Amino acid sequence: MSVTRGRPRGFDLDEALDRAIDVFWRQGYEGTSLSDLTSAMGINRPSLYAAFGNKEETFKLAVDRYAQIDMAYAAKALSAPTAYEVARQYLRDNVDAVTTPGKPPGCLSIQGGLSSAPQDDPIVEYLAGRRADGEKQFARRFEQAIADGDLPATEDPADLARYISTVSTGIAVQAASGATRADLQRVVDRALRVFVDHPE
CATH class of the missing domain: 1.10.357.10 (Tetracycline Repressor, domain 2)
Structure with a gap:
């Protein structure tokens, strides 16, 4: 994936997204909170919003990556x-x-x-x-x-x-x-x- 918002980040985007995939996969969209995501991805909320957008946008990116790989x-x-x-x-x-x-x-x-x-x-x-x-x-x-x-x-x-x-x-x-x-x-x-x- 290519995301170019804001300043350089101290985490790997694909690795963080893979962790988001695991959370959504295990808990479903409704059962996953922003806290669940940030905890699993090892980032804070501002970093999540800057890199991936809101929860819905993060889920769609996760599904895209899942489709490409899995x-x-x-x-x-x-x-x-x-x-x-x-x-x-x-x-x-x-x-x-x-x-x-x-x-x-x-x-x-x-x-x-x-x-x-x-x-x-x-x-x-x-x-x-x-x-x-x-x-x-x-x-x-x-x-x-x-x-x-x-x-x-x-x-x-x-x-x-x-x-x-x-x-x-x-x-x-x-x-x-x-x-x-x-x-x-x-x-x-x-x-x-x-x-x-x-x-x-």
């Missing part, structure tokens, strides 16, 4: 050669990501907005918008698969993308509730059966 597998999956491989790679890697030892279980972009107060509606809408953008990317990839003859012409790319997104969201929620990696990989096995012409 969810980089999504972009990689979209470049897979077949629709089946797109889904397989994405869901398999999704399971690995939400069950990574040493990190909170689940997904920041899901956990962050599961429980929210009415005043946090902009954050809920922001996260929903990001998920919708992700679905659109998968829908476009599945449209291409239909054009390539890789999927039947009767397939609905938007419905298939929503299906993959719904499975992924469910995996994250189940992981946060204590489901094991093996449990969730079996869910993926079931989910991939929708690609009946592409057995694993």
